[in-house]
Amino acid sequence: MSPRIAILPENLTNKIAAGEVVERPASVIKELIENSLDAGATDISVEITAGGRRLIRVTDNGHGMSREDALLSLERHATSKIRSDSDLDGILTLGFRGEALPSIASVSRFCLATREAGSLEGTKITVEGGRVRDVQACGMALGTVISVEQIFFNTPARLKFMKSPETESGHVGDVVSRLAVSRPDAAFCCISDSREMLRVQRSDLQRRLSQVVGKDSAAQLHPVDSCSEYVSVSGFVSGPSLVRSGPQAIYTYINGRFVRDKVVQHAVMQAYRGVIDRGRYPVVALFIQLPAGEVDVNVHPTKHEVRFRRQSAVHDAIQAALEEVLRLSPWLASKPLPLPAQSSPAPTGQAYRERIAAAAQASLALPRREQQYQQPSALPVAVEKKSAPVSELPPHVVTVSEPSVPFQPEQKTPADGYFSSLTVIGQFHSEYILCQSGTDLVIIDQHAASERVAYQRLKQQCLSGGVESQRLLFPETVELSFSEVAAVGRFRPELAGIGFELEPFGGNTLLVSAVPRLAAEKDAIRLVRDILADLAGIGASAAFNDLLDELLARIACHSVVRGVHALEIRQMRELLRSMDETEFAASCPHGRPVSHVVTLAELEKIFKRT
Ligand code: ADP
Ligand code: MG
DSSP: OOOSOOOOOHHHHHHHHHHHHOSSHHHHHHHHHHHHHHTTOSEEEEEEEGGGTSEEEEEEOSOOOOHHHHHHHTSTTOOSSOOSGGGGGGOOSSOOSSOHHHHHHHTSEEEEEEEOTTOSSEEEEEEETTEEEEEEEEOOOSEEEEEEESTTTTOHHHHHTOOOHHHHHHHHHHHHHHHHHHOTTSEEEEEETTEEEEEEOSOOHHHHHHHHHOHHHHHTEEEEEEEOSSOEEEEEEEOTTSEESSGGGEEEEETTEEOOOHHHHHHHHHHTBTTBOTTOEEOEEEEEEOOGGGEEOTTSTTOOOOEETTHHHHHHHHHHHHHHHHHTOTHHHHSOOOOOSSOOOHHHHHHHHHHHHHHHHTTOOOOHHHHHSOOGGGSOHHHHHHSOOGGGSOGGGSSSOOOSSOOOOOOOOOOOSTTTTSEEEEEETTTEEEEEETTEEEEEEHHHHHHHHHHHHHHHHHHTTSOOEEEEEEEEEEEOOHHHHHHHHHHHHHHHHTTOEEEEOSTTEEEEEEEEGGGTTSOHHHHHHHHHHHHHTSOTTSOHHHHHHHHHHHHHHHHSOOSOOOOOHHHHHHHHHHHHHSOOOSBOTTSOBSEEEEEHHHHHHHTTOO
16 A cells, blocks of 8 residues: 655645745745845845736845756755754744745746856746746856746735735835835835835935835834843834834834834733823834854744843833933933923912922933823922922922913803703813712713714714815925835825825825814824724725725814813813714713713712712
């Protein structure tokens, strides 16, 4: 009887390996650029057509290969980067598995042309579906050119998973950007269907970041540089005003390799606790260096994940390095400290400002909200001594805030709904409206309520022909990730339907000419960023409409004042009236409750009257 088990032919094992390494055109480009960088290239250009489906070409000026090495490079487990198992403990190159080239060549029509120094002619090898078809001498510049045509032509299942050309080229742009940030000393260029997506010359990290994340964003970054015996952490981090709705602008590199590691990301987010709102992510480019033996990169074929020998030491070093910078609140140096939104009563306002200024000087990191509402106990002792006694603090620190107009007994208008029928008592902490309804105390979260009203209005507008749009007086540009730009390409008409007029403005820049009217007075650019981040996250097959409610909720959220905001009685009543006018649900668009009722009986129980 013939054995049941057979060793698979190499062609097949390469195809299987390709399943892990070659997920989409962007992953091919990642492997090829990493090879170029390992070969010492200082000038790398990427060209794709149809999102990489038709053609991917990476050209470098690295050290190239001899004819013999070029042939060997296409064999499985053939690498020039390690020789023995002890080398695995100290990997300094980006590659080492010797898998990428044979894997890519097994699922495409592949051509490798390469020339090394000292050789008069280059070698050109053509491979089809993993079989070498032709080997020739060729004339070419020093370096290597790899062309990958018709990727997945022989693996139809994979082909089906390819997204639209715009989406795929978006991913390619993101991969090139990540690698470009990792090596400012090399020049990169990326062309998609003859359109230049990215072109960066050799420079330093700061300039490279401004080319990749945008000049405006880069101007708001603060340097990190911390070195302990074991780990060094350097790079740039953003302050509280430069945030994104997803982690896409967190670039972290371990020993020069881009990683998407949970430990690293957790350390970053821990450092930002209290500095940025929950659900927001900073812009960060961090380079973490540690002895090669301390980190295992051989965890996954794509090498995006790593394992640390001393995980908590690395975590704490990253967190401490970031906290050291954030604690100094470097963003306060260039901007005036935000003062309370509510204008503070005269006698103590000055003292309060002085205290805050002193606190800022003492380099105290203030969590965002506390920048406005500094509790005395959070001030450093040294400042405490110099400053006014606690009793002189303005009423901001007292929990019940006074309405900014003197309280007048409410003049009720004819009630035409539950909310309008409520008697407004006042405002609590500039965040909640307190009302009375018979023997009930009704507490309304003014932010959630305004958001709900805005959301219902937007929904209504959507149903009757489209969200009202407002042209910006001066169109603004916004720099995005390439996936986000690709989302605009896919959903331009739909975006216009919800009030956004966006046009490509070269590379990863967009021109924003109009935004939803309801949100026009707020930070329109931040809204555009958030909406596009949401869109970039959805698959090609998902319809825009699946996400519509979420997007409208986002616009609604941007259209209303966040956090504390003193309201006049008139404004509170207006809000209550609008709540009745809209088809109102008892929750904000995110599902949080809008109002809460405390009955007299409940209060009496608290006060032990019953
Ligand atoms: P690995 O990078 O893990 O070694 P690859 O399959 O990606 O495996 O590449 C195999 C070998 O081919 C590399 O070790 C390297 O010697 C050579 N090689 C690949 N790409 C280039 C390039 N652009 N320039 C010079 N040599 C290259
Ligand atoms: Mg490689």
